[in-house]
Amino acid sequence: MPPLYGETIETAQAFIKIINLSQFHSPLEIVKIGNYIDRLNSGNTAAKDAIDIALHNLIGKILNVPFYKYFNLAKRNLKTSKTIGIDSSEIIEQRVLEADDFNYLKIKFEGNKDAEIIKAMRNVSDKPQFIDPYQGHQILYGTIHLNDTNGIGLINPTWDKIESYVKNINSFFYCF
DSSP states (O other): OOGGGTOOHHHHHHHHHTOOGGGOSOTTOHHHHHHHHHHHOSOOHHHHHHHHHHHHHHHHHHHTOOHHHHTTOOOOOOOOEEEEOSOOHHHHHHHHHHTTTOSEEEEEEOSTTHHHHHHHHHHHOOOOEEEEEOTTOOGGGOEEEEETTTEEEEEOOOHHHHHHHHHHOSSEEOOO
């Protein structure tokens, strides 16, 4: 559970214990259930999201309908990503090599090892990468800049620079 939001496994378990779904006749009443759960208190977003995901999954199973059909969306072939955690360069390289079946790599950042993490990943792969900053990491103070000619560097993250950077990059995605 992200400590940044003041939630723990214990607070989520306590919240789930106060939920009484007996007033609902079917999990298909997902909007009513969601409104009820949301009104119970203002926090516990992780627990609320978990319940929402579980209800959507259950509805799909009950109706035997995939997610995209339930929401009347076009079927798309989705590309998947593999999260590479914070570790030594050697372990990061090993994990990247093990992620061969994934289209994208998601990098966990913590601040003081960001450039080292990207270098280790780029040593063994040129797959597109997403940044996933660790909770509370001040990623907006410096944007990792990566391309084939300049290597790795930091740029000041003014919005116009970030917008231009994101529009022009072809092998690296910055997610905030």
